Amino acid sequence: MEHPLFIYNTLTRKKENFVPLNPPFAGLYVCGPTVYGDPHLGHARPAITFDVLFRYLQHLGYRVRYVRNITDVGHLENDADEGEDKIQKKARLEELEPMEIVQYYTDRYHEFMDMIGVRRPSIEPRASGHIIEQLDMIDKIIKNGFAYEVNGSIYFDVEKYHKKFNYGKLSGRVLEDLYNNTRDLDGQGEKKKSFDFALWKKALPTHIMRWPSKWGQGFPGWHLECSVMSTKYLGETFDIHGGGMDLLFPHHECEIAQSVAANGQESVKYWMHNNMITINGQKMGKSLGNFITLEELFTGKHKLLEQAYAPMTIRFFILQAHYRSTLDFSNEALKAAEKGLIKLMEVCKQFDKIQPESKSTIDVKKIESELYVSINDDLNTASLIATIFENSKLVNRLVAKEDSISAEDLGTFKNLIHTFVFDVLGLAEASSAGTSSEALKVAVELLLQERVEAKKRKDFAACDRIRDRLAEAGILVKDTKEGFEWSLK
């Protein structure tokens, strides 16, 4: 590889050359959604970030197994409902079976991820489908002496673990600080230390989501599923583990501890974390109540939204920032992304208008190199997009015959841009937000054809009348050299 791929490893805080453990295979595990609510903008970021990684690794020729879990067991809540499962709580409110909720939101998640061009992972395991494996791992951890039982619950003994290994290596936490700074929370009493975490929780009588175990009825702790399912499908050690930065601590720290405690070795070679999406500078989060669902984004029905945005606009918006930077939401930024994407799509189409010449005055090799340098620099999609835009001028010059290109170079150039835009970045034409029915299409095009005729007769009054009336109805007309284009506003 002429330009090797570098990715930022949270574990070492450095950009590292990506070298898979077992080439040509590459293993990727990403923390997926907890399916108890509609997918929102915050879900889109990791999904898209790691989708690009998935696509790019495949582009590089790796045989990638991408595992992204569905958390359907639910996490323990620490509020007044003492120990009530999130999914269970929602279920009670809506009077549905917990699994019904899980199914519904899983489907919703898939539906919206499909819309923003996120490819389905190779395996999408559910926590509820891996209870046996989770119990097995708990056994291993107990056997190795890093967990203890209290009243039918099993806790991970962080202090004991830390004597032998390093708890806090990923997040940079110091155990002593943690001890001094952990707040008093519900159920702390059972644990030896406040920073110990549950591997298995005894189910209260009201708890519906429960499974039998040798310690009685209960449910798995909230970090366990990822350790278990990544091990099961990718092996005790695998290449890349990704997720949101908010999962860094405690979730991923605990995952490391669990895997090491059970298997005696590090599980992950490269840890990758995407940054948050902010709204007015503040994190968009479920608990903050300031999140915007993807459905709201696509329909424009949210008090912060000035208009609807196409799914591809959202993808482009996210890709225009580097994944490790926070990305601030605003209508202005989204509108800019909308136009930028249109322009990018336009550039891709321009290739077909280029007439090849006998020789090239442009350096396609150099362009290729620039593109790879961008993406290989820790998946810098922002820089990659910028590079493509820079070359858009060149494309237009070629169309205008101000530069020339050989047939061979043209093929390479077009393939290069198209590969990056469509295959790697996974972008596509933003389908006009409102779905136009076939009948509408026929009617509008009939009218516009009439308008073309009127124009030929130089009956501009009729021309303008048609255009104005359509505009009033929300249909935007644009004249092109070939004829016309229209879109729903």
Place this chain on the structure above:
RNA sequence: GGUCUCUUGGCCGAGCGGCUAGGCACCGGUCUGCAAAACCGGCUACUCCGGUUCGAAUCCGGAAGAGACCUCCA
């Protein structure tokens, strides 16, 4: 309170010691019956104060502001 991160032009956002991305907006121009679109061109920023250096948005120290994690979260 502890730990960590960030601060770039009107807005969004790259940047990792010299070449100062890119998008949107804006202003010119070309094109067009007009408009829109498209295309071409213009627009040189880096929170503040010190320091290192021939040279700093980029490195070091300090100040101010913002944010994240420490609790479910993508």
